[in-house]
Amino acid sequence: MSAPASLPELPVTFRPTRTRLVLLTVGVAVAVCLSATGLLLSRLSPGEKVSFVFTGLLFLSVLVLLSRPKVVADAEGVTVVNVASKRSLAWAEVVRVNLRPGDPWVLLDLSDGTSLAAMGIQPGIAKAQAINDARALRALVEQHGTGHGPKR
Incomplete structure (x- = not known):
């Protein structure tokens, strides 16, 4: 690898922006879909509805950790x-x-x-x-x- 034309000014942060965007977008979408599904299904008990929301938030938290x-x-x-x-x-x-x-x-x-x-x-x-x-x-x-x- 050759050096870039000019050095970035310090402080500088390098992060996989596109990967982070994909992970966070998918995480939010899945959390919203699971929560909405759980809350809109009338046949589910309150405990089952909470488990849908919890699962969505758990999935989102894992993807937030992976985007760190x-x-x-x-x-x-x-x-x-x-x-x-x-x-x-x-x-x-x-x-x-x-x-x-x-x-x-x-x-x-x-x-x-x-x-x-x-x-x-x-x-x-x-x-x-x-x-x-x-x-x-x-x-x-x-x-x-x-x-x-x-x-x-």
Whole structure:
């Protein structure tokens, strides 16, 4: 990946916008349909009606959780928010940004020798956007990281 023409201004948030839009739209639609169905069926008991509404809200909450991933870059470093975790990293901790063909999301190689999935940049629905975001994050890491290119 080559560096983008200009670096984004910090702070910048990378997230799979189209995927998030699809997940939230489907979640709301299913929750509304299940709730309306449960409330409009006159043969259902009150407990059954509540179970329809509860199921719709449960489905929506799972999709909201799946739409949570993002990567936030600011002056101090990078914060990676995945489905069930959040981790803040100083710029010097991020050695490399990887997005290889077939990868489901960006992987960050860290200075301690481990890798961290950054699910906020994923090529699922919007491959070109994910590639541009990965390039921008890589350029930011090269600019702000220790010993990985020019620093300000």
